[in-house]
Amino acid sequence: MTIDIAKKALKSKFGYDRFRPMQEAIIQATFDKKDVLVLMPTGGGKSMCYQIPAICMGNTTVVISPLISLMRDQVESLKSNGISAAYMNSSQSSSEQYEVETNFSDGKYQLIYVSPEKMMQPSFIAMLRRVTIDLFAIDEAHCISSWGHDFRPEYQQLSIIKSTFPNIPVMALTATADKLTRKDIVHNLNLDDPEIFIASFDRPNIELMVRPGQKRIEQIVEFIKNRKDKAGIIYCLSRKSTEDIANKLKQFKIKAAFYHAMLSAEEKNKVQDEFLNDNIQVICATIAFGMGIDKSNVRWVIHYNLPKNLESYYQEIGRSGRDGTKAEALLFYSFQDVRIIREMLTDGEKSNEEVQLAKLEQMQHYAEATNCRRAILLNYFSEQTDHTNCGNCDVCKHPPKYFDGTVIVQKALSAIARTNQTVGLDMLIGILRGSARHDILEKGYDKIKTYGAGRDLSQAAWQNYLQQMIHIGLIEIAYDKNYALEMTEASKKILFDGQKCKLSHFEPQNLKETKPKIVAVTKSTILGDELTELLRQLRKELAQSKGIPPYIVFTDATLEDLAKKKPLTDHDLENVHGFGERKVQLYGAPILELIRSKVIENSNEGGKVRGATYVQTLDLLKKGYDVSDIAAERNLSETTIYAHIAYWIQQKEPIDYYKFISKGELERIREAFQSSDNPNEMKPLFERLNGEISYGKLRLGLILI
Ligand code: ADP
Numbered sequence: 001m002t003i004d005i006a007k008k009a010l011k012s013k014f015g016y017d018r019f020r021p022m023q024e025a026i027i028q029a030t031f032d033k034k035d036v037l038v039l040m041p042t043g044g045g046k047s048m049c050y051q052i053p054a055i056c057m058g059n060t061t062v063v064i065s066p067l068i069s070l071m072r073d074q075v076e077s078l079k080s081n082g083i084s085a086a087y088m089n090s091s092q093s094s095s096e097q098y099e100v101e102t103n104f105s106d107g108k109y110q111l112i113y114v115s116p117e118k119m120m121q122p123s124f125i126a127m128l129r130r131v132t133i134d135l136f137a138i139d140e141a142h143c144i145s146s147w148g149h150d151f152r153p154e155y156q157q158l159s160i161i162k163s164t165f166p167n168i169p170v171m172a173l174t175a176t177a178d179k180l181t182r183k184d185i186v187h188n189l190n191l192d193d194p195e196i197f198i199a200s201f202d203r204p205n206i207e208l209m210v211r212p213g214q215k216r217i218e219q220i221v222e223f224i225k226n227r228k229d230k231a232g233i234i235y236c237l238s239r240k241s242t243e244d245i246a247n248k249l250k251q252f253k254i255k256a257a258f259y260h261a262m263l264s265a266e267e268k269n270k271v272q273d274e275f276l277n278d279n280i281q282v283i284c285a286t287i288a289f290g291m292g293i294d295k296s297n298v299r300w301v302i303h304y305n306l307p308k309n310l311e312s313y314y315q316e317i318g319r320s321g322r323d324g325t326k327a328e329a330l331l332f333y334s335f336q337d338v339r340i341i342r343e344m345l346t347d348g349e350k351s352n353e354e355v356q357l358a359k360l361e362q363m364q365h366y367a368e369a370t371n372c373r374r375a376i377l378l379n380y381f382s383e384q385t386d387h388t389n390c391g392n393c394d395v396c397k398h399p400p401k402y403f404d405g406t407v408i409v410q411k412a413l414s415a416i417a418r419t420n421q422t423v424g425l426d427m428l429i430g431i432l433r434g435s436a437r438h439d440i441l442e443k444g445y446d447k448i449k450t451y452g453a454g455r456d457l458s459q460a461a462w463q464n465y466l467q468q469m470i471h472i473g474l475i476e477i478a479y480d481k482n483y484a485l486e487m488t489e490a491s492k493k494i495l496f497d498g499q500k501c502k503l504s505h506f507e508p509q510n511l512k513e514t515k516p517k518i519v520a521v522t523k524s525t526i527l528g529d530e531l532t533e534l535l536r537q538l539r540k541e542l543a544q545s546k547g548i549p550p551y552i553v554f555t556d557a558t559l560e561d562l563a564k565k566k567p568l569t570d571h572d573l574e575n576v577h578g579f580g581e582r583k584v585q586l587y588g589a590p591i592l593e594l595i596r597s598k599v600i601e602n603s604n605e606g607g608k609v610r611g612a613t614y615v616q617t618l619d620l621l622k623k624g625y626d627v628s629d630i631a632a633e634r635n636l637s638e639t640t641i642y643a644h645i646a647y648w649i650q651q652k653e654p655i656d657y658y659k660f661i662s663k664g665e666l667e668r669i670r671e672a673f674q675s676s677d678n679p680n681e682m683k684p685l686f687e688r689l690n691g692e693i694s695y696g697k698l699r700l701g702l703i704l705i
C-alpha cells in the first residue's frame, strides 16, 4: 500500500489537498503493519491517521473510544463523507445492536467504533475472529494510565487485543503527552516495538489574550457582539457563576445557556445539543463541559476566572478552533481569583498542595507575561520552540512599551509603607485613587499623605502596574497575613535610595474582532461577507433536514473557502477545502444555486466574479430564452452564447441542448467532421457545410460529438 493511494482517498473522501505534518508518516507505518503511538494535540487531526488506512486497506478497522457522544459524532461525520461506519455501545436498543452486528459480521463496515467494555466481551472477540480486521485504533489512549487525569479501569484490560491478535497492527492515540503516560500506554497495551510520533502541541490558529478582570460582563458583551453568530464557551469557577453570567448575557439578547455538574442528564443533553446545532451561541460552563464534544466550530473560549494550572487551561482553550481556522482564547486575570484558588488549594488536607500551588504560580506567570505567551505555554509543556514572537498573542501584537515608572512605583510603595504593609491590593488601589470606601475611611487611611496621590490613573491601570511590581519583585504578597502587600529589599532602594525603575505602558485594549486587513473593499469582498452569512444559514437548514449538527455538514474552514472561491460548478466545488465526492453529491445543488444567484445579482450591480458570465447565460437558458434572445439581452454575440452553452455541457450541467441544435444539424456536423482532412479546423468545416451552420452552433456540435 502506498501513500499515493492515501492521498487520493484524502482528496476524494474528505476533500483535503494534503496531509498535515506527521499524518503521512503515521499512515505509512500502519500500511507497513507496525504498531504506533500517536501524540497530537486536540484538533491536530488524529482521527485521519486511522480513518485513511481504514478506507484504503479494504477490510474493517476497529476503533475503541470511551465516549458515546464522540463515537456518534465521528460516525455521522464519516457517513456524510460516504464512508461506511457504525458504532456499538450500551446506548443502543438490542435490535439496533443486532443490525450492526450482522452488518459487521458480513464485513460491511470500513470502520466500527466500540466502547472498551464491548471490546472485552467474549462474544465480541469471537465475532472479531470471523471478520478480517486491518487495524485496531485506540482513541484517548491516556485513559489507560493511572497517572493521567482521565483514568478508566476498563482500558487496562485492552492488552487482550495484542495477545489475541498479535499480527494485527494497533494504533494508540492521545492528546496527553507526558512521559509517564506515554510509557504506560506502550506497556499496558503490550505494543510491539511501536513507532512513536509526537506532533507539535502548538495550536497556531488560536489567538492568545489576557485582560484585566474588571467589568468582565461589559467586556464579554462587547466581545460577543463583535463576533456575530460565532459560538464560544465561557469557563467559570463556580456553578452559581455559570448561571449568573448566562442570565446576564441573556439580558443583552445573547443566546446563552449554562452547564454544570448538577444539571440532570436530560438538561445537560439538551444544552449540549442546542449548542452543537448552533441554536445556542454561548455556553457558560464549569470544567465539566467540553469533554464529550467534538464541535469543530467553537470559535472562542473565555476564561472568566483564572484556571488552576496551565494543563487545564491548555486543554480548555484547545476546544476552540478544531477545524484549524481562526479561534480566540481570552483569559481574565485578577488577583482576587488567585486568592480564591489559593484558598481552595490550601483548604483542608491536600496531599499535593505544594505541587498545586507551584502550578498556580506558573499560571500566574503566564497571565502576567511580558513576552510571547505561546512560548511560555510550549516551554511549559517541554516543547522546544523557536518562538520569540508568534505574532498571534496579545504580547506579540502589542509589545510592551517601557517608560520611566519610578514616580508611579514610589507612590505605591509609599502608600504601602504608610499603611504599615497591612493592606491588600484592592484597598491599596482605593487609597491611591482617593476612594471614599467606608473601610478606608474607618481606618483613617484618608488622612495619610498618599491618599488620592494616584487619582490620575484608572483602576485598571493601577491593577496592571501593581501586578508588574509584583512580577518584578518590588512587592510581595504575604499569603499568611491576609494577602497584605509588603515591600522587598529591591523596593526599598527605589523608595529610599532614589533608584529608578521601568514599567511597561498600560493600554486598555478593546475587544473588537481583529479581521485580516483588506487592502481595498471591493464588490467581491462584500459579496464574500454576505455569502458567508447566507451559507451559514443554508448549512443550518441542511443540518436540520438531516438531523445532524451544522459542523458535520461542512466546517467553518469550508464555509470560508466557499465564500472566497465562490464555486459555480460541481468541478469548482471539488476544489473547495473539505468537499469530497460525497458532499458534492449531497449538498452541491443547493450551495451552487445560492452562490450562482448571488453572483448574478453581483454582476448586475457591476461586480466581477470569475465565471459570472457563464452563470448569467445559464440562468437565462433555464428561464427558457433562446440563443438570439440571450445574445440581445446580454449584448453579446450568438457565437459567445453558443460557447457558454458548450461550457455548461462540458461541466455536465443538465440542460436540454437539442433546443439549440437539432438532431439533423448534429448529424450533418458529424458527417462533415468524419470526412474532413483536417477536422480540427473550423473554417474548412464551415465551408463544407456551405456556411449553413453558424460558427457558434458548429462549435457546440463539435463538443457534443
Ligand atoms: P483530533 O482527533 O486530533 O482532535 P480531528 O481528527 O477531529 O482532530 O481533526 C480536526 C479537524 O481537522 C477535522 O475537522 C478534520 O477533518 C481536519 N483535518 C484532519 N486532517 C486534515 C488535513 N490533512 N487537511 C485538512 N484538514 C484536516
Ligand code: ZN
Pocket: 371, 372, 373, 374, 375, 388, 389, 390, 391, 392, 393, 394, 395, 396
Ligand atoms: Zn506570541
